[in-house]
Amino acid sequence: MIWEKMGKIFDPTKHILANGCIEFAQSPQALVVDDFVRIYFSTRQRDPGNGKFLSHISFVDMDKSFKTIGRVSTGTVIELGKLGCFDEHGIFPMNILRYGDTIYAYTCGWNRRVSVSVDTSIGFAVSTDNGLTFKKLGDGPILTSSLHEPFLVGDPFVKRIENWFHMWYIYGTQWKQYSAKAPADRIYKIGHAISEDGISWQRDGRQIIDDKFSDESQALPTVIGFAGKHHMFFCYRQSFDFRNNRDRGYRIGYACSTDLVNWVRDDSSVGIDVTEGDWDSDMLCYPHVFECDGSIYLLYNGNEFGRYGFGLARLRTTG
């Protein structure tokens, strides 16, 4: 397939953001409304206590040509968690699913640890005001660490297919110390779960996307159906020295399936790569595919994990 890049469409540093957020517009995810597209993203505030980051969800409304920015959210879309809760230190990303009259949100909540930097779990919230604000089901997560997925359960993407809710997500397999001086780095893989109600989930309990190399970290799966198949895009990277070394940083991977059980990974078919000299010259990450008025689009982040915004590409061929 071939993706036609449409460039960076949103730069958070050019807008006033709620919660005192200053940079980052990560993991853009679309909600297509009648005459515009609402794109949710995660942006960052400095924690006044210790200068660390707190990720908050915000959104921007764009016209369907993705050239004109309408509204940028000025209020809190979803509150961070209370003291000691799984999403106390950030929500990043948030996946949106229209369901009946309401809008469901699947969040990846962050909380800081001592021996390792962080843990994550997946939360659930509902909006009854067309996605302006979301209310959580409870203080705790709907999917978290379990016997064989011991930490870092996150990056949910939920889709309804034939009366089932399907969730693709990631789970950690190891915190690995690559050098004596560096803090431990995390390794995570893509998993899958199904649900009848969107709240109680049954996991497959296995890694569904083959590794491309040892110690590969796989993140943010997104799935769309067309041409008789299910197509998954995700991002992957080496598990250390991936922040500043462009050859080890995130790229977008691809897999397809006809039965939602077996996925064939074929990164050579993904049809999108870094562009020399551009905003996405060093990495491509946090893909989100969606359909709008008959076209298929890919939202994604470029360099520095989306510190200066996100861009868009349109699918030209499906070959």
Place this chain on the structure above:
Amino acid sequence: MFKWQKLGKIFDPTAFKNVGWMDEFAQAPSSLIFDDFVRVYFSCRPRPDENGQYVSRSAYVDLDRKNLFNVLRLSPGPVLELGAPGTFDEFGTYPMSVIRDGDAIHAYYGGWTRCESVPFNVALGYAVSKDEGETFKKIGTGPILSYSPDEPFVLSGPKIRKYDNIWRLWYIAGRKWKVVDGKPEPIYKIRMASSVDGINWTKLNKDVIADKLGEDEAQASPDVIFSRGRYHMFFCYRQASDFRRNKDRSYRIGYAFSDDLLNWTRTDSRVGIDVSAEGWDSEMLAYPHVLELDGAVYVLYLGNQVGRFGFGAARLDGVLE
């Protein structure tokens, strides 16, 4: 009212010198009865690290079945390994509850991790022993029961039982972290889950025991025993703040009963055991565990400083009904 005869302190971890993994504390006793002895699992702590931080280890002590004050042996080491970096039980396994089923001993335990905004979090782990409880092997690196919308943190204090082929797990779940003098203190409530295989659990998702001290009451150690056609639960409870040094706000033992395992009637007035005027249990009573042994009913429990200097026992006069 039940009438308990206090027997005194049975086991003092500080009486053992140069045990690297056990310096102080013998918390949350849980028994396993053998032909000649009673094996009591407990959680202890080696000396704290340079930052004053503790880890908890779980071990056992074998007591003479004919005389529980006769300590036969201490386990050669902890019976459970700590978890790998980043896992839920990296910094402690406490408490631990055991049950014999088939040819194995099954252990459910609280696994401890350390957090930045609050001191710790806890989730429930599972391990199996095929050597009569000498050592336990985890079947996974993650927890067997963890957080959910209504149980957002601190799942701890598991008590495992099996009645009519259904596994029952009583445990506590954190409700909120209350900041007292700038320090977060957890408030937790007694909860329950059921399972047909001991591995896949369904939570009841409700508070099992009514509050006595208001919504900030912390409840712990929900120890259940079946006797005379009825289920009896002994647990402990305390105020949310100033419970460590103020004896009037510290742990006491509570009591509830049930005929169906789901609905419990709390009647602390029947519990029949309280702090002593002086001695090792003069300030608090905590982490009760009730067992029936050779026709008598005993409660093992912790005294002052939540078991820092060991656990003791009391024997029931009469029957549990």
